[in-house]
Amino acid sequence: MSVKIEVGAGGIPHNQILIYGLVGSLVLIYLTYLNTITGTQYFAFFGGLAAVVALLWGTDTIKHLCSYGLGTGVPSAGMIALGSGVVGALFGATTGILAPIVAIIVAAIIGAVAGLMANNVVRMDIPVMIVSLIELAIVGAMTVLGLAAMACGTFEFLGMITGTVVILGFAVQTYEASVIGGSIIAVIFMLGAIAIQHSFNACLGPGEQQDRTLMLAAECGFLSMIPVAIISFAFIAFLPALVALLVSVIGWIYTYVQYIALSKRDAYAWLDAKPILEPKGGA
Amino acid sequence: MEEIVFGIGITALAGALATVAGAAEDTESDIGSQGDPNSQVQLAPQMGYIHRIFNKAVAGEPPAYGLWVALGAGLAWAFMAMQINPILAIVLGSALAVFVQGVYATTAYLGRTASLAKFGQPVYIDILKSMTTVTMAHAFVAIFTTVAMCHLMISALGHPFPLPLLGLVWGIALGAAGSATGNPFYGKERQYQEQKFGAGVPISASGNIVRYAEAGQRNSLDNGFFSAKLGGPASGICFGLIVFFELWRTVVFEELNIWGPIIVGIIVILVFAIIDRYIEVWARKTFGPYTAPEEASS
Numbered sequence: 001m002s003v004k005i006e007v008g009a010g011g012i013p014h015n016q017i018l019i020y021g022l023v024g025s026l027v028l029i030y031l032t033y034l035n036t037i038t039g040t041q042y043f044a045f046f047g048g049l050a051a052v053v054a055l056l057w058g059t060d061t062i063k064h065l066c067s068y069g070l071g072t073g074v075p076s077a078g079m080i081a082l083g084s085g086v087v088g089a090l091f092g093a094t095t096g097i098l099a100p101i102v103a104i105i106v107a108a109i110i111g112a113v114a115g116l117m118a119n120n121v122v123r124m125d126i127p128v129m130i131v132s133l134i135e136l137a138i139v140g141a142m143t144v145l146g147l148a149a150m151a152c153g154t155f156e157f158l159g160m161i162t163g164t165v166v167i168l169g170f171a172v173q174t175y176e177a178s179v180i181g182g183s184i185i186a187v188i189f190m191l192g193a194i195a196i197q198h199s200f201n202a203c204l205g206p207g208e209q210q211d212r213t214l215m216l217a218a219e220c221g222f223l224s225m226i227p228v229a230i231i232s233f234a235f236i237a238f239l240p241a242l243v244a245l246l247v248s249v250i251g252w253i254y255t256y257v258q259y260i261a262l263s264k265r266d267a268y269a270w271l272d273a274k275p276i277l278e279p280k281g282g283a
Numbered sequence: 284m285e286e287i288v289f290g291i292g293i294t295a296l297a298g299a300l301a302t303v304a305g306a307a308e309d310t311e312s313d314i315g316s317q318g319d320p321n322s323q324v325q326l327a328p329q330m331g332y333i334h335r336i337f338n339k340a341v342a343g344e345p346p347a348y349g350l351w352v353a354l355g356a357g358l359a360w361a362f363m364a365m366q367i368n369p370i371l372a373i374v375l376g377s378a379l380a381v382f383v384q385g386v387y388a389t390t391a392y393l394g395r396t397a398s399l400a401k402f403g404q405p406v407y408i409d410i411l412k413s414m415t416t417v418t419m420a421h422a423f424v425a426i427f428t429t430v431a432m433c434h435l436m437i438s439a440l441g442h443p444f445p446l447p448l449l450g451l452v453w454g455i456a457l458g459a460a461g462s463a464t465g466n467p468f469y470g471k472e473r474q475y476q477e478q479k480f481g482a483g484v485p486i487s488a489s490g491n492i493v494r495y496a497e498a499g500q501r502n503s504l505d506n507g508f509f510s511a512k513l514g515g516p517a518s519g520i521c522f523g524l525i526v527f528f529e530l531w532r533t534v535v536f537e538e539l540n541i542w543g544p545i546i547v548g549i550i551v552i553l554v555f556a557i558i559d560r561y562i563e564v565w566a567r568k569t570f571g572p573y574t575a576p577e578e579a580s581s
Contacts, residue, residue, distance in 0.1 A: 075342035075343055075346055078342075078346075079346065163364075165364075166366075176445070177364055181445070182360055182364070182445050182446075182447065183357075183360075183444070183445040183446070183447040183448035183451075184357055184360070184361070184447060186353055186357070186447050186448045186450075186451045187353050187354055187356075187357030187447050187451075189451075190346075190349050190350040190353045190354065190451060191350065191354065193346065193350075194341065194342055194346060194347065194350045194387070197342060198341060198342070198387060198390070198391070199394075201340060201341075201342065201391075202340065202341075202390055202391040202393075202394030202395060203394040203395070203397070203398055204395075204398060205395065205398025205399050206398065206399075206401045206402075207397060207398040207399060207400040207401055208398050212394070212397070213394075216390055216394060219386075219390065220387075220390075223383060223386055223387075226379075226383075227354055227357070227358055227379060227380075227383065230358060230361065230379065231357060231358060231361040233361065233365060234360075234361040234362075234364040234365055256386070256390075259390060259393070260393065262397075263393040263394065263396075263397040263406065264406075266397040266398070266400055267393075267396060267397045267400055267405065267406040268399070268400040268401075268402075268403050268404055268405050268406075269405035269406070270405065270406050270408060271405045271406065271407050271408065271409075272407075272408045272409050273407075273409040274405075274407065275500060276333050276334065276335055276494060276500055277333055277403065277405060278333060279331055279333060279402075279403050
């Protein structure tokens with residue numbers, strides 16, 4: 001398994017993205033704690049931004065890992081990232097204010113075990129496997145924790161398992177109407193799993209460019225924020241959810257337009273309703 | 284007794300919804316060359332065959348449909364939690380999920396095609412304009428019917444799972460049914476017909492997909508037309524049967540014994556394995572391995 005699939009060279013070094021991604025997502029996720037401090041819910045959208053930053057980092061990690069000839073393994077990398085991450089995130093969430101840090105530690109341990117299994121038991125023997133799976137598990141944990149915090153306004157477990165239902169004018173607290181009880185966490189899992197693998201899966205090939213792939217990663221992140229913002233109307237007050245929706249839509253439109261411009265830059269030609277251009281000399 | 288009759292009615296309705304979902308899902312994914320037809324569409328420009336086929340590689344069909352249906356179900360669940368009528372909630376949830384699907388489809392096509400610039404494959408922007416909407420329409424039918432089916436299971440049959448989780452499970456099953464049943468029809472009967480029938484696809488012919496139609500150039504809408512005729516209904520029957528048998532065994536046999544549905548499930552699997560084996564052997568005997576055509580005498 002040492003066939004290299006071609007990816008673009010150059011760009012920002014991976015380690016730099018790793019540090020920005022880790023620190024950025026941690027800081028942004030802690031900004032949602034302002035909700036608890038100030039007693040409002042307006043800071044919920046920072047959870048979504050943490051997920052966007054984490055997805056940027058995760059995309060670059062997948063590119064790094066999948067350059068070892070894992071063409072069809074790109075979507076699977078997304079699945080294992082979020083699969084390990086969701087365990088770390090939910091375990092971390094039970095620890096109160098330490099949640100993001102504990103989530104990172106637990107996810108790193110799960111990722112390391114998965115990496116050791118892949119390299120030593122399944123014998124895939126990919127040099128960056130262990131490090132990459134640790135990174136991916138942390139990215140998955142931050143994505144789940146970020147989007148869940150965006151949906152219910154807090155990254156604490158109690159907030160994720162209690163929701164309010166209005167019965168005959170009385171607000172009643174139930175488990176069924178919560179982020180975890182209503183399995184919104186399953187939607188977040190899939191949103192993250194597809195978003196983390198899509199950018200590299202969509203842009204792979206000899207003409208891959210790092211800025212285009214990362215712009216697509218940000219686009220996927222903001223796109224995932226939109227449905228979470230809509231779902232959050234069921235959990236948090238109207239205005240905070242509206243703020244979250246506006247932030248996601250504006251971020252999505254900006255990154256989508258930028259991505260189309262970058263695709264236009266890299267494309268061989270940009271044609272509208274034109275016939276097949278046969279290559280010179282024929283096929 | 285009345286409860287069982289009611290349950291069987293719901294089972295039949297869920298099976299019918301699943302049949303529509305399967306047909307729409309396969310047509311959608313074939314128009315977008317998702318799943319296994321994707322490898323040849325992706326390879327074609329590298330072998331010098333420039334084409335006008337939509338190449339929307341989001342992920343394999345099961346994970347992709349896992350997301351679309353779970354998302355539709357999650358949004359519908361949230362709308363229902365906001366006291367919106369279930370029918371309207373499912374329509375709105377499916378519409379928003381389709382919006383996400385459409386955006387993923389466009390970014391996948393642009394990304395893959397732009398990365399193939401070295402081989403001279405241009406981005407045909409009219410493909411995006413005309414085909415994304417068609418895939419979105421088919422995806423809407425698939426998502427709406429599947430979410431409606433999940434809602435029926437919960438509200439009428441009393442399934443204990445919340446709607447988004449059931450959506451995730453059945454979405455993955457839907458994608459798997461379409462991927463396993465419908466794609467071979469499209470791939471072998473349509474995409475690789477540049478080769479002689481029965482010749483297989485040798486390495487040297489990789490990427491030599493059908494690019495020209497009877498008149499003019501072929502695009503993915505023609506493939507959708509083909510899929511809607513054969514692969515789509517086949518996938519629909521497959522997914523419909525899966526849903527029908529799954530619910531039927533529980534509704535009918537749970538009253539008798541808690542182990543009843545499990546035993547019936549194993550029997551159903553065995554019966555289908557025998558039928559499949561019989562069809563395979565019959566097809567091999569009837570159509571046989573590829574032989575050189577006999578010279579025309581007289």
